[in-house]
Amino acid sequence: MTVDDTLVDVLTGHRRAGRGDRPALIDHRRSVTYAELEREVVERVRELRDAGVRPGVRIGVVLTSSLDSVVDFAAVTSLHAATLVLQERTGAAERSAALTDFGAELSLVDGLVTALRPPEPGDGGWSFAVTSSGTSGRPKVISREWQGTLRNSAAFADEFGLTPDDVVLTTSPLGHSYAIEAGTLAVLSAGACQLVPPGPLTPARAALLAERHRPTVLQSVPVVLDWWGRGEVPRAGGWKRCVSAGDALPAQAVTAWHDAGVPVYDHYGNSELGQLTLTPAGGGGCVGRPLPDVGLMAGSGEPAPVAAQFPGLSPVRMEAGRPVPLADADGWVTTGDLGVLGDDGLRLTGRSDLIINIGGNKVSPAEVESVLRGAPGVSDCAVVGRTGPAGESQVWAFVEAGADEFDAAALRRRARELLMAVKVPSVIRRVDKLPRTGSGKIRRGLLMEADA
Known part of the structure; x- marks a missing residue:
């Protein structure tokens, strides 16, 4: 793969290598081989060129879990456009704001x-842009170079061991960076096949899909791994491995998969730089060693801000159509996470912007969440800082649990036994479901609001 490759080039390469008759994409309506996908993308390139898509034009593309949508994305990027990927489920106001920030x-x-x-003088270059997940506020538009993005996805595919024999079931919406980069771009670079069903799938529907299409790889998020694991999906079909990203991976989410003999990998990436680490799931917040060409910096012994770099990306945040550089002079980007970098790789300890200051004591939500998740009856939880009645900072815990299983007093006793007093939640509330983004991340910003 060269720095100037388009997705048409990638598809053509597979056909010329004798893989033209192998399956490339499957959605709920149809499937295509690599040769068929190449023909469809080439034809769509002609149509979109006639519609005004040209090199450098800034265009927002709403991706859906459909083969036609992937064809549109492949064609637009193959025309060297500056492409902003948008999620299908994004609200009208957020979508409009993202298009404005991108200067679409x-x-x-x-x-x-x-x-x-x-159109204005100048252009957006040959770039790829996504919106952040917006877990703690309004989503931000992050743009980076296309060539580096494709190369980063190929590096992930190589490290994860994707081959043309793999069928990858992607559960996150394709408009999310994890799904399109560690999914579609990684799959196509490896010559594998991607299965993109409309979601969300219940465990029963997922099991039927697994029996029908025999996916070998599940690309998903912790909440889905846990949900499907309780529904016997790990023993359906022909799974070989899973990869999880987007949020902390609790031990309970991988138990059923490991019991069925299916390895689970934990993966760390972000909107600014794409795919950063990969490791077999081992718990403790460790997300593994960096992928090839990825640079990482973090604390040594004590948590410190995590910074990362990958050559050829030059990430910027788009504001009112103007780029704001995110990397320093040496290409390092601060991720917003805190972590420790040791011999076993990177261990994340929380978000720097979510650290709670209680009388000068710094409380990591991740540490408190780890304690509460280990209690009986707790499916998941989220810890945030809230303002108390006297204006003081407090630790609040929102616990996803059934009404019959929830015991706030028992959870508080457990916290007192395992945590410093300052870290014990002042308030523990039960919720049926934690608010999440389309990719499964907890929307902590909503939990910080007064009416949550």
């Missing part, structure tokens, strides 16, 4: 190109 001139929704504003 065109949008592509359901196959239709719409002009948003007259």
Whole structure:
């Protein structure tokens, strides 16, 4: 793969290597081989060029879990456009704000190109942009170079061991960076096949899908691994391994998969730099060693801000159509996470912007969550800082548990036994379901609001 490769080049390469008749993509309506996908993308390139998509034009593309949507994405990026990927489930206000921040001139929704504003002098280059998950506030638009993005996805595919014999079931919405980069781009670079069902799938539907298409790899998030694991999905089909990302991976989420003999890998990445680490799931917050060419910096012994770099990305945050550089002069980007870098790789200890200050004592939500998740009856939990009645900072815990299993007093006793007094939650509330983004991340910003 060269620095100038488009997705058309990638597809053509597989056909010329004798893999043209191998399956490339499967959705709920149809499937295509690599040769068929190449023909569809080439034809779509012609149509979109006639519709005004040109090199450097800034275009927002709404991705759905459909083969046609992947064809649109492949064609737009193959035209060297500056491409902003948007999730199908994004609300109208958030979508409009993201398009404005990106400075989009065109949008592509359901196959239709719409002009948003007259083109301005200059262009967005050949770039790839995503929105952050917006777990603690309004999503941000992050843009980086296309060539580095494709190379980063290929590095992930190589490290994870994807081959043309693999069928990868992706559960996250394709508009999410994890799904499109560690999923679609990684799969296509390896010559494997991606299965993109409409979601969310119940465990029963997932088991039927696994029996029908025999996926070998599950690319998902902790909440789905846990949910499907309770529904016997690990023993359906022909799973060989799973990869999880997007949030902390609790031990309970991998138990059923390990019991069925299916290895689970933990993966760490972000919107700014793509895929960063990969490791067999071992718990303790360790997300493994960096992928090839990924640089990492973190604390040694004590947690410190995590910084990362990958060559050829030059990430920027887009604000009102203007780029704000995120990397320093040496290419390092602060991720917003705290962690410790040791011989076994990177161990994450929490988000720097979520650390709770209680009378000068720093409380990591991740540490408190780890204690509460180990209690009987707790499916998941989220810990945030809230303002108390006297204006003081407090630790609040929102616990996902059944009404019959929830025991706030028992949880508080457990916290007192295992944590310093300052880290024990002042308030523990039960919720049926924690609020999550489309990719499964907890929306902590909602839990910080007064009416949560």
